[in-house]
Structure formats: structure tokens, C-alpha cells
Amino acid sequence: MTIELSCPVPISNHETVQMAHGAGGRLSQDLMRRIFMPHLHNIFLDLLDDQAKLELPHGRVAFTTDTYVVSPIFFPGGTIGELAVNGTVNDLAAGGAIPKYLSAGFVLEEGFSLPELDRVVASMAGAARKAGVQIVTGDTKVVEKGQCDKVFINTSGIGVVREGVAVSCRNLQPGDAVILSGNVGDHGMAIMTSREGLSFQSRISSDCAALNGMIADVLDAVPSIHAMRDPTRGGVAATLNELALASSVGIAIDEAAIPVRPDVRGACELLGIDPMHVANEGKLVVVVQASEAEKVLEAMHSSEHGRDAVRIGSVVRDHPGMVIMRTVFGTRRIVDLPLGEQLPRIC
């Protein structure tokens, strides 16, 4: 059989996403070769199989997922790509697992800038390296112009649950200390103030960061931690309410103890938003037996991401399922879940 081989067709150097980049044909392969593989490549991804085959150390496996639709995709302190890596790393780590492998599913808008996509993917790769995880499998879909906003990214993550650690939102005990790793509201207010039409004196920067290093230090110091959670959407208020509800206990916190940067507080006041309701992307709430609280704080303080860690309150037997704050005026008020939507597209 003789076949005339045509020269390999040179793929035109598109500057923007084309519908065909999502069609599974030549332009799909071109996008993989030009943008995804150069940044993300590793021994698993390079095989380009329909699935990655992983060796996991023996133990229970933790599995989590989040889709990121943040707008704008570049903001002070981070990008949608870094957020997508760090958010999923944090959900694994907060569950007492060692984050190992991530998937990355992209939805791209036709016409989206390829140089901007390159920046997003580069920042993902950097975040993954920093967090010590590998992106081992991916997917790329393209939708028509106007059918999504630039780029949405889903990351799902696999980790190995640490032996001897059994954190759970159902473990809170009256008397436990409630610890917060730092200032609240930075991420949400960085997004808000970076959107058009809003400008503040100072540039508020997102706290977007991977917390698995700090969490490992905390668990090494105190393996008996009762509960951990990263207070993302809904802010610290939502996290405390979820914990109180799941454990059927009350939580009493002290407004004066809650660290809020002055510029974040100012922005929140201007917008009429409670900083306790604002999303964070590099913060941790830890609940631990009171006698171990100092050790947890010590471990946090020696980490880059826990320098401002502080005890903000206690678990109480009263008002089960509710969070009550002693205000700076000495009154008490219920810290409720945010009811409406103040901050769309924050993560």
C-alpha cells in the first residue's frame, strides 16, 4: 500500500480561543502542546491517557471538588488558577489529609485571550509546585462567545488521610477553644475593590494561599484537633454556624478578638457588609480542647500563613446550633449565615 503523506499542516497561531480548541481534534492537541503541557507536565499528565493511574500510600483517601468562577480572573494577590489550586488543597488539608493529586477541568469562552490563558495556567502550575501537589489529569471544553465568562476552572483533589487524625465538624465539645489563623475578609474585599467602579485608598490583597504546610505543623503539634475548616464562601460566620449545627453545640465569640485589617474594615463599612460574612482563601478555623490551644497557636505563629492567629472564642453548651458574638459595645448578637448574595463571583 503506498500513501502520499502530506506535510504536517502548520497550525495557525491563534491569539484567542477558537471553538475548535474544544473539539477533540487538531486544535485541541495544539492547545495542549502550546499551553497546558509546557506548564503542567509531569509523569502522569504526559501519558495523555483518559485517566491518571496513581500509587497512593496505604490509608483512607480524601476526595473533594470545587469549581472557580471568580471575576476578575486576575486580582490583587492571585489569579483564578492559583485560587483553583489552593482552594482544593485547603479543602483536603482541612479534612486532615495530605493533598497529593489534582484534576483540572477548563471551560473556555470562544475569543478568550490565549496569552491570558497562558498566564492562568502558569500561575496554577506555580501554585501546585508551592503546595507540593501534581495536576495529573485534565479536560478542556470551549463554549460560544457569551456562553461563559472567559474561563471557569474545576479542580478536584485526592489526598491521603493522616493516620491518627479524626477531624470532623461533628466533634466540637463544650469548653473547646475556637482559633482563627488570621485577618478575616481579605480575599472577598480584594475582589470587590478590584472590580470596576470601586476604589479605596489602599490596595487590598487576597489572602489566597495553600495551607497544607501550616496544617501539617498544627497536626504534628496537636494530633487531637477536633475540627478544622477553611472559611471560604459565607465567611467565618458560615463556617462557625456549620460547625455549631453539625455538633449541636453553641459557639461564643468575642468581636474584639477578631482580626480585621483596617482597610478591609473600612471597605466593609462603606459597602454595608459584615466582615464575618466575607470569603477568605487562606484562613483556617480550628477547634481544639482548650488545654491544647496554646500549642496550636504556637504552631500557627511560626507559619507564614498563621502569624496573626488568635483565639476568638469557645464552644459552649448554651444555644446549640447558634453562634453568639459579644460585640465591642458589650452587647450580644447572633452571628447568622449571610441570607442574600452580597458578593457574587468571589471564588
Add this chain to the structure above:
Amino acid sequence: MTIELSCPVPISNHETVQMAHGAGGRLSQDLMRRIFMPHLHNIFLDLLDDQAKLELPHGRVAFTTDTYVVSPIFFPGGTIGELAVNGTVNDLAAGGAIPKYLSAGFVLEEGFSLPELDRVVASMAGAARKAGVQIVTGDTKVVEKGQCDKVFINTSGIGVVREGVAVSCRNLQPGDAVILSGNVGDHGMAIMTSREGLSFQSRISSDCAALNGMIADVLDAVPSIHAMRDPTRGGVAATLNELALASSVGIAIDEAAIPVRPDVRGACELLGIDPMHVANEGKLVVVVQASEAEKVLEAMHSSEHGRDAVRIGSVVRDHPGMVIMRTVFGTRRIVDLPLGEQLPRIC
């Protein structure tokens, strides 16, 4: 401390997705309770932790991801939800793994009908039950009206690699038989013909199905299978090209052997599309030592999804990296990757 408890606020019965359904507050919880949990609940999801903790039998773990953006979301033969479950199940099974656990990440458009979302989630739950997998963790984001199209769903999946099975797209050997489990092009043409403005005499139905049962039967019969792949985007043409390229072999196929339903062939002709380029969602390409081909076909024929399985060609030493078809006219032509985008939003 005395606290006045207000009655729990009744959440208004929205008929459409609100921005606040994605804010992590009360309406988010309401959506979980009203739609996601009733359909999807299981012992893992019910815990509502930031991550699911899974016991996996010892062995290598397979991990895959896909985002589904198909339009329309309800089509003859399936829904976006069934597609999202079956597609990810098939990517795991085609890698020789037993699919176990799925994640589900939703992006919802503000204003999307909640009864339609309920139908989508119900169909996902049904597909998961049928395939024997559990959806163990999820995420829900909402974007403003016009910033996505109704609903996009990412599913990532975890499976356990079967002992003694080592399928890989790099394993093809000259002389191997190339087997296809049934008719090509049904899914893509079902989507096309269900879109506005296109109508054909008969209603073409998607082949959307979970293949893990059939694949288990095939691997039980012939554990030494060289390669398996589900020919989704880019169709059978893209899959064969990927296999030929990865193994540096040629593939020779016989047009007369390739099963295409007459109505699908008619639709393809009308639209000027090669059925080999059209996506399938319930088909499998298997490459196996020629002496085992009959056993594979037998196993497929006794399965609901492989009744029309047929050998379509062979792996050859000639023209490495290329797929050549002997046409019904006796000529030979290159079966290339689709270059452009003929069928947007097909999966």
C-alpha cells in the same frame, strides 16, 4: 446569657436559581436540602464535610475529570446529568479501572429553572445507581444571567485499577485486531438533530451509557487487552489516530465494516460531516491480539451495549501514526483528526 430566638425564617420557594443559591449562606443550604441531597444522598455526601473520606481496596487508583457543557441539556436518549456520570465512568473503565466514586461540580446560571435542575440531578442519580458508583462530594456555583448557559457540570472520578490489567494507548502491536462495540455517531447526531432548525424523519437517540459492566465482561474474558478507549469528541477517527500515534503503528480499517445507522448516515451526509468524526457516548474501541478477537466479540455481543460489536480493522507496521481506511469504493484514504469545529457543545 439569654437570647431571643427568632423563628426560623421560611425560605421563599424560588422557582429559579438565585445568585444567593451560590453564596454559601442560607439559600445554598436550601438548595442542597431541596434538590441535591434528596437525589444524591449517601453515607459520604450526607456528612457534608469539605471532602469525602473513602475506603479503597488496595491497588492503584485511577483518576479522571470531564466538564459537560452539552446543549440542549435534555436530548433524545439522555440529559447532561446522565452524560456527566456515564462519560466519567467510561473514562475510568476504559483505563481498566473499576469506577467507584464521583464528584459533581455545578455551575448554574442565575434564572435557570429549578424544576429543570431537579430533573438533571434526578437523572444523574439514576445513572450513578445504574453504573454502581456514588457521588460523594460536590460544589455549586452560580453566575449571573448570561454568564453561563443554564448548567455546566464537572464530574471527576476515582476507580481502582484491576489487577493484571495493563491497557495503554502505547500497547498496540502490528497484527492486533481493532474492535468497535457498535454504531458510530449516534450521540453527536442526536444532539445535532435535536437542536432548533434541524429535523429529520426519525428521531436519532444518543447512545449515552455506562460501559463499565460490558468492559468488566470483556476483561474477564480476555485480561490481556492491549488498549481500550471511548471514542467521544473527535469520534472514532480521533481515537484511532491517538492510538496509532501513541504506539507508533499504523491502523488500517475497512469502511464497509463500520456500523452506522441509516438515519445517522443520512444526517451526516446532509450536514457534510464524516460519521467517523462524530462523538459517541456509549461506544468502545478495543485493540487486542488477533487470536483473542473472537472472545472479545463474544463478550461484547452478550452485553446490552455491545450487541453490534464488530472488528473494523487491524494494526499494521506501515504508515506509523496514521489511520488508513479502505473505502467502499475500494480506494484508500487517510482518516484524519477533524481539523475544525463541526459540532460545538456536543458533550
